[in-house]
Amino acid sequence: MIEDEISLLDKISDYYGNTILKELKSKKKEIQKVFNILIEKEAKKFNLVSENSVHNSRYVQVISRVKKKNSFREKLIRRNIGSKIINNLKLTEQNFDRSKAKISNEVENLDDVIGLRLVCDLNKDCPGALEMISNNLGFLKEHKISFKTGEIESQPQKMKNGLSIYRLKGVFDDRIGFELQIKSKIDEAWGELDHFIFYKDYSFFPSKTSVQQTMNNVGKLLDKIEDLLYDLRRSKDDYNKNLKNLLFTQELSEAYSSKIKDILGFSYQVEKLAPTLRFFIENYYPTFNIKDEENSEMSFKFLKYETSNENYKYYRNRSIELKLIEAIYINVWECETKQKLTSENYKKFSSHLCEALLENIKEEILQADTLSDYDQDLIENNFNLLIKFNSNENPWISGRLFSEFSKIRREVLDFISENFESEMEDEILGEDEIEQIYSIFLLCQFDANLEEFLDNLTERNYTQQVIIKLKEKYSNSISLNIIEKKINVFSLQILNHLAI
Incomplete structure (x- = not known):
């Protein structure tokens, strides 16, 4: 029986190698051509192009492959695909030739025989490549590509x-399946090496587990190299950005420093206000010139008005920085909208202001963060958690603390995946508990009401074990960086509460 099935699988593989493969290679070229056109047309819009005085270069390119005959045969057997084809089509030696068209359809529908990769220079470019695809689904559909x-x-x-x-x-042309991956050049090279060493090596050797662990650690080191390369690439952009920030801060100081001093009775560092206000102006009123406000008056009447967000009001009333940001932004808003702020329209304005503040936080985090999966929804969920548990540090204007926390989060998640891999695979350490663990560190970072959160933990299977092991790791380290020192301090703080 098994001999008959293997014989049929060999016939499918031969038919694939002699006939289907040629057709798939042709389709692969068509698909790749569409993505090359898309990149040529749209890459600049999604920050996937570098421009200088000499030439422009793209941060993303397309590579593709179709499985070769031997790899295809192995796929048929290893993933039971061949058995399914044989059973679905009721294949026999006698009807094989009559079933070739159906076999072609079955193979063409497989989703990873054709593989394409958008290979980006760095991991930081991958979200932009995905966004480029997401924003051009209509274009892709016109060219017979859908997801x-x-x-x-x-x-x-x-x-x-x-x-x-x-x-x-x-899917291409409603019938040809393909898989598209987006990865960096370092991940591409690393994946090929890891694939070569382990993917098709099913043999046992005593050091295999330790070798795999070493490979995983090397992979994490490569992530850190990615961060360094990104910093190097950003250095020129940062210089230009910092120059613009300096010019904006100078104009802000000239327009408002003396007014703020008159109100407070002492000089105030307007550079603390500049990044947020610059974000507001560039994103909402890009034609506004702050020099036009040199003769305007600052008013704090809005403090008496009813706001649309009581959480914002709570933090604003305890922050001179937020009060000043709002007062100056009101000047901008009044100038650009030709309206005067009143108690009647303040709720609408304050709603806009809260949205703008949150968008500023998200932008600041995403620019500083190297975690591709720390997305806007996750940031907003973290923000709301801080509001719920009354953080002492002001989450509305603490982009730096959020950015620093993203590195803490990454370190904690890496530690969990390295030390609790089997528990994650068995799903006894699930995503909800992992999210809960890093949320504990988020509350520590913002000096929120940690006790209330810990007293109401919904998952406790491994939370304490993870934090104990984190503490043990960093307590025994001779030299710690800033992030590791914080994790060490936070772990002790958490364990003291839990009385471990």
């Missing part, structure tokens, strides 16, 4: 090792 429902929204996906991957299942 299965939910594919775009579910990216990036979590792998068993805790790392993330961008992997989308697509």
